[in-house]
Amino acid sequence: MRSKGSKLFIVGIVIIFILGFFYLKIQGSKKDNSFLKEIKPLRGSIENIISTTGTILPKNRLEVKPPVSGRVENILVKEGQKVKAGETLAWMSSTERAALLDAARGEGDEALKYWTDIYKAIPLISPIDGEVIVAKTQPGQTVTVNDAVIVLSDELIIRAQVDETDIGKIKIGQKAVISLDAYADEKVKATAEHIYYESETVNNVTVYKVDLVPERIPVFFRSGMNTTIDFIENSKENALLVPMDAVTHEKDGAYVLVKKENSAQVVSRPVVIGIMDEKNVEILAGIEDKDIVVIKINQYELPKSDVGKNPFMPDRRQNRQNRSK
Numbered sequence: 001m002r003s004k005g006s007k008l009f010i011v012g013i014v015i016i017f018i019l020g021f022f023y024l025k026i027q028g029s030k031k032d033n034s035f036l037k038e039i040k041p042l043r044g045s046i047e048n049i050i051s052t053t054g055t056i057l058p059k060n061r062l063e064v065k066p067p068v069s070g071r072v073e074n075i076l077v078k079e080g081q082k083v084k085a086g087e088t089l090a091w092m093s094s095t096e097r098a099a100l101l102d103a104a105r106g107e108g109d110e111a112l113k114y115w116t117d118i119y120k121a122i123p124l125i126s127p128i129d130g131e132v133i134v135a136k137t138q139p140g141q142t143v144t145v146n147d148a149v150i151v152l153s154d155e156l157i158i159r160a161q162v163d164e165t166d167i168g169k170i171k172i173g174q175k176a177v178i179s180l181d182a183y184a185d186e187k188v189k190a191t192a193e194h195i196y197y198e199s200e201t202v203n204n205v206t207v208y209k210v211d212l213v214p215e216r217i218p219v220f221f222r223s224g225m226n227t228t229i230d231f232i233e234n235s236k237e238n239a240l241l242v243p244m245d246a247v248t249h250e251k252d253g254a255y256v257l258v259k260k261e262n263s264a265q266v267v268s269r270p271v272v273i274g275i276m277d278e279k280n281v282e283i284l285a286g287i288e289d290k291d292i293v294v295i296k297i298n299q300y301e302l303p304k305s306d307v308g309k310n311p312f313m314p315d316r317r318q319n320r321q322n323r324s325k
C-alpha cells in the first residue's frame with residue numbers, strides 16, 4: 001500500500017498541473033488591445049470644488065410668546081408674510097379677561113361691548129424686522145407663557161456640515177454654489193460667513209458647521225430644506241487643460257506623452273500641473289497649445305467561453321461530433 005505521504009505528493013502534483021494549465025491558458029489569450037489617441041490641449045475654465053451637504057435654517061429664529069397665559073383672540077399675520085419691528089402680530093386675552101368676556105356674552109351684546117372696551121386685549125408685537133415662518137395657532141386656542149404663538153426669522157442662511165479633513169480648506173468669504181434637493185436645476189451663489197469652532201460627530205464622522213449667506217433668497221427657499229454645497233477652493237479662466245487620463249504620475253513628478261513635431265515618434269515630457277477637477281488637469285508648464293498630446297487607451301475583452309473549463313471534463317461538443325459520424 002502506498003503511504004499517506006505519497007498520496008499527498010500525487011495530489012499536490014495534480015493541483016500544480018491544474019493551476020499551471022489555467023495560467024498558461026489565460027496568459028496565452030491576453031492581447032495588447034491598447035491604442036493611441038491624439039488630442040490638442042484646450043483653453044477653458046476649471047474649478048477645484050469641495051462638495052458637502054447642508055440645511056436651510058433661519059439665522060435668528062425668534063419665538064413670540066405671550067406675556068401671560070390666556071386665549072388667542074385674533075391672528076393678524078400668516079406664514080411667509082414680511083413684518084416690521086413694532087407691528088402687531090396677534091391679539092389675546094388674559095385668563096381673567098377671557099372668563100369675564102365669556103360671562104358678559106351671556107348678558108347680551110351691550111354687556112359684551114362694555115367689558116371689551118373696559119378690559120383691553122393684549123397685543124403681541126414683533127420685536128424685529130423679519131418673516132413669519134410659523135403661524136399655526138388658531139383664534140380661540142388657549143396658550144401659556146411657554147407657548148410660541150408666532151415664530152419669526154430675520155433671514156434664511158445655509159448651514160453646511162464640512163468634514164474635518166476639508167475644514168482647513170474653507171475660509172471666511174469663500175464662494176460656494178448651492179443647489180436644493182427639491183429644486184436641483186436652480187443654483188444660488190453664497191459666501192461663507194462663519195466657521196464654528198466646536199465640532200460635532202455625525203454618523204461617526206467629525207464635522208464642523210459652516211454658515212453661508214446666499215446672494216439672493218429665492219421665493220422657494222424654505223426652512224429645513226436639504227441642500228448640496230460646492231465650495232470653490234480654486235478657480236481659473238483661460239487655463240491650458242488636458243484630460244486627466246493624459247497625465248501619468250511618477251515619483252519624480254507628472255508626465256504626458258507628446259508627439260514630436262513633424263514626426264510619428266512619441267516622447268514622455270515632464271509637466272507642472274495646477275488645478276484638477278473630475279475630468280481635466282491644468283498644465284502650468286511643460287507643453288504648449290500647439291503640442292499634440294497622446295493618450296494611451298486600453299480596451300478590455302471578456303474571456304472566451306472555454307477559459308476556466310475543467311481540463312479533465314469530457315468535451316461534449318467533441319462527443320456530439322463523434323456520434324454524428
